[in-house]
Amino acid sequence: MDATYIVEKINDLFDVTNKEIYFSESGITYHTDKKVKKLGYCVNLTLETIEEARIHGVDMMVTHHDAWDEIYGLKEACIEKLAEYGISHYYNHLPLDDCEFGTNDSLLKKLNFKTIKKTHEWEGLYFGRVAEYDEEIGFYELVKNIEDLLEEPVKFWQFNEKKVKRVGLVCGNGGPTTCLRESVENKCDVYITGEYNLYTIQYAKFKGINLIIGSHTFTEFFGIESLAMKLNESIKELVAVKLNEEHYEANIKPKLE
DSSP: OOHHHHHHHHHHTSOOSOHHHHHHSEEEEEOOSSOOSEEEEESOOOHHHHHHHHHTTOSEEEESSOOOTTSTTHHHHHHHHHHHHTOEEEEEOHHHHHSTTSHHHHHHHHTTOEEEEEEEEETTEEEEEEEEEEEEEOHHHHHHHHHHHHTSOOEEEOOOOOOEEEEEEESSOOOSHHHHHHHHHTTOSEEEESOOOHHHHHHHHHHTOEEEEOOHHHHSHHHHHHHHHHHHHHOTTOEEEEOOOOOTTOTTSOOOO
């Protein structure tokens, strides 16, 4: 099988209602004629993850993010390195945030939350969630659960004393206050995301909603892993391997004991 066949199998997993948006937020960035026997998955396309793919003998990479345009020159450097190693690359961004096996729902499932509704709509796709526990838990217990799951320290601010029942979640970059506002309006006890800025903290304090900030990369990891596992199930001869990424964002607070 080649990369085109893999992408067709991926597309079959999604309920595509707007093809223009779907294909602007996903697709092959580099294609080789090599048969795909081993697939490597991770969140980001970087020179380091491409090197990981080479070490593992990967024929095709599947990532959540394409190389970031904001890192000037990275996309061109990645294409050059993929060509040198003969590795195809595919990414799936917003559709993976939206779908039921994607970034948000996969993280919530790992934390034993029940999804209540999709939130944070853009062009018919939803990149956020409101979810609830069956029974309330303490805020610091939730913090520890997230740290244990992500295997990294998180930042957190407690701006109310309530136990946690309802949370708002935007995996990845939910730092803008427009994202936080939707969780406030849905009467969430806690807002969880992977990016923040000064306004995020001040708005959370102003509205009295607790805040937990992991990293952009590792809040989104379980979505891309879920996609890879679905491919593994449907294509029995395909081998899927995790490509390790550095915890660039991890050194932000000591882990809770």
